[in-house]
Amino acid sequence: MADPKDGKPVPFRGGGFAPKPIAWMGPLVFVTLIAAMEIGTRTGVISNLTLPRPSAVLMTFVSLWDTGLLWKHVVPSLSRLAVGAALGATAGIGVGLTIGLFSHIRAGLVPVIAAIFPIPKIALLPLFVIWFGIDEASKYALIAFGTFTPTVVATYGAVDSVDRGLIRMGQSFGLSGLSILRKIVLPGALPGILSGLRVSLAIAIILLVAAEMLGAEYGIGAYILEAGSLYDLERLFAGVTILSLLGVGVNWTIGRIERRVLRWRV
Amino acid sequence: MDLHLDQITHRYDGAPVLDGIDLHIPTGRIVCLVGPSGCGKSTLLRLVGGLERPSEGDIRQIGTPPDGCLNPLTYVFQDFALLPWRTVAGNIALVLEDHGLPKSRIDAVITDVLARTNLSDFRDALPKQLSGGMKQRVAIARALAVEPAVLLMDEPLSALDSQTRELLMEDLVGLWTRQAFTAVYVTHNLDEAVRLGHRIVLLSRRPGRIRDIVEIDTDLADRRAGQADLEEKRAHLWSLMRDEARAADAELVTHG
Numbered sequence: 059m060a061d062p063k064d065g066k067p068v069p070f071r072g073g074g075f076a077p078k079p080i081a082w083m084g085p086l087v088f089v090t091l092i093a094a095m096e097i098g099t100r101t102g103v104i105s106n107l108t109l110p111r112p113s114a115v116l117m118t119f120v121s122l123w124d125t126g127l128l129w130k131h132v133v134p135s136l137s138r139l140a141v142g143a144a145l146g147a148t149a150g151i152g153v154g155l156t157i158g159l160f161s162h163i164r165a166g167l168v169p170v171i172a173a174i175f176p177i178p179k180i181a182l183l184p185l186f187v188i189w190f191g192i193d194e195a196s197k198y199a200l201i202a203f204g205t206f207t208p209t210v211v212a213t214y215g216a217v218d219s220v221d222r223g224l225i226r227m228g229q230s231f232g233l234s235g236l237s238i239l240r241k242i243v244l245p246g247a248l249p250g251i252l253s254g255l256r257v258s259l260a261i262a263i264i265l266l267v268a269a270e271m272l273g274a275e276y277g278i279g280a281y282i283l284e285a286g287s288l289y290d291l292e293r294l295f296a297g298v299t300i301l302s303l304l305g306v307g308v309n310w311t312i313g314r315i316e317r318r319v320l321r322w323r324v
Numbered sequence: 325m326d327l328h329l330d331q332i333t334h335r336y337d338g339a340p341v342l343d344g345i346d347l348h349i350p351t352g353r354i355v356c357l358v359g360p361s362g363c364g365k366s367t368l369l370r371l372v373g374g375l376e377r378p379s380e381g382d383i384r385q386i387g388t389p390p391d392g393c394l395n396p397l398t399y400v401f402q403d404f405a406l407l408p409w410r411t412v413a414g415n416i417a418l419v420l421e422d423h424g425l426p427k428s429r430i431d432a433v434i435t436d437v438l439a440r441t442n443l444s445d446f447r448d449a450l451p452k453q454l455s456g457g458m459k460q461r462v463a464i465a466r467a468l469a470v471e472p473a474v475l476l477m478d479e480p481l482s483a484l485d486s487q488t489r490e491l492l493m494e495d496l497v498g499l500w501t502r503q504a505f506t507a508v509y510v511t512h513n514l515d516e517a518v519r520l521g522h523r524i525v526l527l528s529r530r531p532g533r534i535r536d537i538v539e540i541d542t543d544l545a546d547r548r549a550g551q552a553d554l555e556e557k558r559a560h561l562w563s564l565m566r567d568e569a570r571a572a573d574a575e576l577v578t579h580g
């Protein structure tokens with residue numbers, strides 16, 4: 059018989075394709091990028107006209123904070139985002155659910171949604187200004203409209219993916235239509251709706267800035283526009299950093315919500 | 325409450341699946357439906373429970389459901405159909421909540437059915453934490469919670485391994501012995517049929533017709549695996565079913 063010691067070990071071919079959280083990786087990438095920028099601009103490898111020095115951006119940030127200007131810009135932006143995105147997401151989830159549940163509404167509305175989805179919503183701002191006035195209302199409308207379409211698409215897709223077996227089970231126990239909707243369809247669609255919201259809210263931030271650039275005294279968009287027209291790269295980057303932080307914050311919040319409400323997921 | 329099926333014929337897109345089924349389901353008995361794959365067993369069960377309407381014929385309830393019955397015709401599904409976002413207790417509460425019962429009554433029912441299915445320790449577990457056998461126990465507990473007049477079980481043990489299946493069969497026999505329930509029990513497995521069925525209905529290949537009905541009078545609690553009289557019935561059913569299955573197989577090949 060052959061000696062087992064002569065054999066070679068079976069090569070390992072498994073592993074991978076299973077994302078796991080690695081907490082330090084994200085910060086490491088950020089720190090490395092920022093450090094490279096700092097070193098590059100200090101040593102002159104990167105000219106001051108190409109990129110501002112991160113430390114200078116930080117100083118701008120500190121002075122924004124000290125003068126209280128930071129909140130003057132961030133607070134109106136946040137409230138626009140909150141109101142607009144809440145309106146758009148609520149309407150989007152509602153319409154998405156009715157599309158998911160009723161064949162007639164689906165047949166009628168899906169082509170309409172497909173037609174308005176690719177319109178760059180920013181092109182419609184003048185229309186919204188005429189309809190809702192130059193003030194906050196037109197900004198809310200723009201953000202809401204931009205959030206609405208992706209939310210609708212994500213929601214009815216999520217409703218379609220709810221296990222039909224569970225719905226039959228509900229019917230077989232004589233549950234009312236409303237109970238089936240509240241206790242089976244909605245929770246079953248929740249994972250899809252939440253991951254759709256990640257996309258919708260990122261779009262909402264983009265539209266927020268666009269709306270503020272086109273007409274606002276205060277707001278992150280207005281601040282960035284002003285810095286850009288003066289070619290003040292430090293302030294431009296300070297503004298952009300705020301936006302990135304906003305995006306990270308929104309993503310983190312949705313992640314927390316998912317962890318809380320989707321604990322049941324395998 | 326008895327169920328009576330009269331000349332049930334069912335077609336999908338014009339193609340017959342079931343043809344002229346006459347069947348009586350007496351109170352307190354377990355009727356097993358066996359037959360080759362695709363012969364329409366699940367379809368028949370859906371018709372009996374009112375999830376689909378038969379193309380022809382009618383299904384009648386004779387007599388009234390027992391007092392306290394919340395859902396006369398209650399299913400136990402092959403894939404358990406538990407809501408993954410609800411705990412064991414929550415899954416059972418789901419089918420009680422729509423009936424306007426006071427909270428204390430719901431709790432009492434849950435405690436009772438969990439005790440009857442040996443699940444009391446798992447009250448707050450989520451389905452993902454349970455093995456397949458446990459999940460099916462929860463589904464059975466949920467079905468018992470509505471005090472059904474007739475249990476409709478579609479291959480309830482098929483997704484389980486053979487040891488778990490054996491244990492659950494013993495549990496079902498125990499439940500039936502303590503309180504006789506009425507059931508229509510669909511299965512592929514003739515061992516299950518001769519262990520649990522008072523009456524075994526063999527369907528032919530598609531379109532399903534009744535090929536044979538076998539009555540077994542031995543008390544459920546007295547049946548053992550491999551018992552001579554059961555083996556004899558099993559062999560008889562198998563010889564009929566083998567021919568049907570073989571013919572069904574050949575048909576699939578010739579029709580492409």
Ligand SMILES: Nc1ncnc2c1ncn2[C@@H]1O[C@H](COP(=O)(O)OP(=O)(O)OP(=O)(O)O)[C@@H](O)[C@H]1O
Nearest residue numbers: 336341359360361362363364365366367368512530
């Ligand atoms: N909704 C449907 N539409 C069209 N055809 C269907 C539908 N449901 C079932 N069928 C067909 O009807 C036939 C009977 O199906 P059914 O599921 O009742 O068989 P079964 O006896 O339960 O089979 P199995 O043993 O594999 O579970 C099959 O040929 C199936 O393809």
Ligand SMILES: [Mg+2]
Nearest residue numbers: 365366367478
């Ligand atoms: Mg079946």
